Amino acid sequence: MRAADRMQRRALRLGMVGGGPGSHIGETHRQAARLDGCYTLLAGVFASEAVRSQAFAASLGIEPDRRYTSWQEMAAAEARRSDGIEVVSIMTPNNSHYAIAKAFLEQGIDVICDKPLTNEVAQAVELAELVDRQGRVFGVTYNYSGYPMVRQARAMVQAGELGAVRLVQVEHASGWASTLLEAEGHKQALWRTTPALAGRSTVVGDLGTHAHHLARYITGLEVDALSAELSTLVPGRRADDNAHIKLRFSNGARGLMWVSMVATGHLHGQRIRVYGEKGSLEWVQEAPDELWLRPAEGPHQRLARGTRYLAPLAQRSARLWPGHPEGFLDAFTNLYTDMAEAILARREGFLPDPLACTYPTVVDGLRGVQFVEAAVLSNEQGGQWVEVGG
Numbered sequence: 001m002r003a004a005d006r007m008q009r010r011a012l013r014l015g016m017v018g019g020g021p022g023s024h025i026g027e028t029h030r031q032a033a034r035l036d037g038c039y040t041l042l043a044g045v046f047a048s049e050a051v052r053s054q055a056f057a058a059s060l061g062i063e064p065d066r067r068y069t070s071w072q073e074m075a076a077a078e079a080r081r082s083d084g085i086e087v088v089s090i091m092t093p094n095n096s097h098y099a100i101a102k103a104f105l106e107q108g109i110d111v112i113c114d115k116p117l118t119n120e121v122a123q124a125v126e127l128a129e130l131v132d133r134q135g136r137v138f139g140v141t142y143n144y145s146g147y148p149m150v151r152q153a154r155a156m157v158q159a160g161e162l163g164a165v166r167l168v169q170v171e172h173a174s175g176w177a178s179t180l181l182e183a184e185g186h187k188q189a190l191w192r193t194t195p196a197l198a199g200r201s202t203v204v205g206d207l208g209t210h211a212h213h214l215a216r217y218i219t220g221l222e223v224d225a226l227s228a229e230l231s232t233l234v235p236g237r238r239a240d241d242n243a244h245i246k247l248r249f250s251n252g253a254r255g256l257m258w259v260s261m262v263a264t265g266h267l268h269g270q271r272i273r274v275y276g277e278k279g280s281l282e283w284v285q286e287a288p289d290e291l292w293l294r295p296a297e298g299p300h301q302r303l304a305r306g307t308r309y310l311a312p313l314a315q316r317s318a319r320l321w322p323g324h325p326e327g328f329l330d331a332f333t334n335l336y337t338d339m340a341e342a343i344l345a346r347r348e349g350f351l352p353d354p355l356a357c358t359y360p361t362v363v364d365g366l367r368g369v370q371f372v373e374a375a376v377l378s379n380e381q382g383g384q385w386v387e388v389g390g
Helices: 023-035 050-059 071-080 093-104 121-135 149-160 188-193 202-219 312-316 327-347 362-380
Strands: 011-019 039-044 087-091 110-111 138-140 167-175 222-233 240-251 254-258 270-276 279-284 288-294 301-304
Touching: 011 327, 023 039, 023 087, 023 327, 039 050, 039 071, 039 093, 039 240, 071 093, 071 121, 087 093, 093 110, 121 301, 121 362, 138 240, 138 327, 138 362, 149 202, 149 270, 149 279, 149 288, 149 312, 149 327, 167 202, 167 240, 202 240, 202 254, 202 270, 202 362, 222 362, 240 362
Parallel strands: 011 039, 011 087, 087 110, 110 138, 167 254
Antiparallel strands: 167 270, 222 240, 240 254, 270 279, 279 288, 288 301
16 A cells, blocks of 8 residues: 555644754654644744744744743643643754653653664663653654665565575765864754764764664664774864774674765765675665666566555555655655554554554664664774674
């Protein structure tokens, strides 16, 4: 069933923290929440300055009494309302995710959170344990797993079409920060290159966690150990901006990861190649509607989004007919819609569609934080192999 044709359920009452004036990711979250009609945005705090936050909330049509000045006020007030929000989206700098998510979880409100989940493993573990105890839904926006052809790749690997996975090469190498943007007052560059806000590794936390989740999502394998070299290539930068990481997977497969903010000329630079006994798959985010299958014997095949021969998981995730491009917002929406299914199922006591149950959870968020910690430790030890989560 295509995304646009799914059973219509009631819209969830949504609140947001962060994503205010000038925030591209904030607008992405809002469009993803709107596209399939699964949420109604009713409350929020959108900036650290109260006047700016309330003015922005007004521009979104939020009622005056739900234009909050702090997330603490919002969590307490919404929990007291009979029509309070059921789920909150968090899109603030990394160092604040833990406290905000914990506060809303403790008020009985489900959570959708940007990655990385937290900057510290202990905090990520605490959130995962809290979610498990309370039975809440907690989604993490590793949004590239929402692309239909990424989901097709997952289905093909699970079906054994590649045989045993042997090699994985994954990269997320963009050139967005190949100059010292933070010295020019660039807002995103300023906080993303400040370790106190972004965490101990800017490039692995920001881009490496996406690549890590993409590899895990498609292959179904965990990264057991890694060897990392983290570099700062732009003079004057206070944070790392490039990483080369060797990977060992749980089935014995080997992998390579390259993540970079300084791949000059690259627009986005996300690619994954998975090599098995029988053949390989390749997906490139800048051509997201196609997936290449290269069998060991036989012709190479270009699989196209929206076609009838795809797996049900991929077909369910498509909105448009073949040849009509889909992209980033559609993939982000797929995660929001799948999470809505899970939240409503928990709140109203029905079984969710199994095809809606591959969205990234708090456990995926925890694994990402463990990956960052292992990469930093390995780099500090001169590239020694370090267990992930060990």
